[in-house]
Amino acid sequence: MSVQKKLNLYLHTYSLRFNLTLNPSFDVLAFIDRAALENFDGVCISANDPNYRHLGGKESWRFAGIKERLEHHHLLCDMDTSGTEPEHLRTMLKVAKSIGASKLRTYTRYTGSPDELVAQTIKDFKTLAPFAEDIGIKVMFENHEVFTGPEIVRVLEAVNSPNIGALYDYGNSQMVLEDPLDCLEAMAAFSLSAHLKDHVMIQAEDSPDGELSVLGVPIGDGFLPILETTRRLLKAGCKNIVFENSYGYRAPVKKDRMNKQSLEVLGKGSFQFAQHPQKDNEQYLLRPENYSSERLIELEDAMHQRTLSWLRTAFAKEGWLE
Secondary structure, eight states: OOOOOOEEEEEEEGGHHHHHHHHHTOOOHHHHHHHHHTTEEEEEEESSTTTTTGGOSSSSHHHHHHHHHHHOOOOOOEEEEEOHHHHHHHHHHHHHHHHHHHHHEOOOOOOOOOHHHHHHHHHHHHHHHHHHHHHOEEEEEOOOOOOHHHHHHHHHHHOOOEEEEEEESSSGGGGOOOOHHHHHHGGGGEEEEEEOOOOEEEGGGGGSSSSOOEEEEOOOOOEEESHHHHHHHTTTTTTEEEEOOOOOOEEOGGGGOOOTTGGGGSSGGGGGGGGTSSSOTTSSOOOOSSSSSHHHHHHHHHHHHHHHHHHHHHHHHOOOOO
C-alpha cells in the first residue's frame, strides 16, 4: 500500500532567475532537469511578462517540449502570471494547459483603494470562473504586496468557484504591514499552494532608494516563521509548498498602508530589521547591479544549495519528507 505524501515540494524558476536570465546554457528545460535531479516533486514556471519570461518565448513548440520534459521526469507543474483581466487569464490558462500545468498563479495589477481593487477583482474572477472550470485548471490568487489576507478572502468568497482559490505567500503580506501569520489565519482554508521564502526588513536609511522595504534573503537567514507557517498550512490541508528562494528580491512597503498603528510592528517578530545590511555581506543582496553576471550566478547557486540543505534538514526533522 502506498504512503500518502505529507507534502509536494516544488521548485520555482525564481529561485534560479539569474541562471535563467544570465546563463546562455541554462533554459527552462535545464531547469526542469535540475529540479528532477534535486528530487523535487514539481516545478513552478514563471510566464509573467509579455514574452512569457521563463518559458523562453510564446511559440507553441516550446510548450510541447516543456510538457514532454515534465512528463519524462514525472514532475507536477504550476505556472505563474499576473493580472486578473479575464481575456488575459483565458490566454494564460490555455498556455498552462499546453505545458501540462494544473494550477495558475496570478495577482492584481490594478491601482486604486483596497475596496476598489477588491470589487474589480471579484468582477474579473466571476467572468473568468466558467472558463477555468471548463479547461480544468485552478486559478490561485496570491497575496502579492497589495491585499491583506481578509481582502483576499473577500474576493474568493464573493466569487465562490471551485476553480478560483488562493496561493499563500510566506512573506508578501509584510509589504502591507500585515503579520504573515495573521494573513495565513485568514487564507489557510482557501490556499491550494504556498510560496516559501524568507525575509528581513530594511530601514529606509539602509535602502538604495531610501524606502522602507522588505528584502529576500536565503531561507533560514531571515525572520519569517518558516516551520510554524508550514505546520499550519499542512494542518489546513495545503500540501503544495513551492521553494521560491527570493534572495535579493526587494519591495517597498506600501505607503497607503502606513499609519501609526501599522508601523508599530516594525522591529518585532517577522518585521525585524537586518543589521548593517550595507556592509560587505553577500547574505543581503541589496545592489545586484553591482555584481557581474558570473558572480550573480555563483552567488545564486551557492545560496540555492545552502538554503535547500537547510530546508530539507528542517523538514525531515518535522517528518514532512519521505
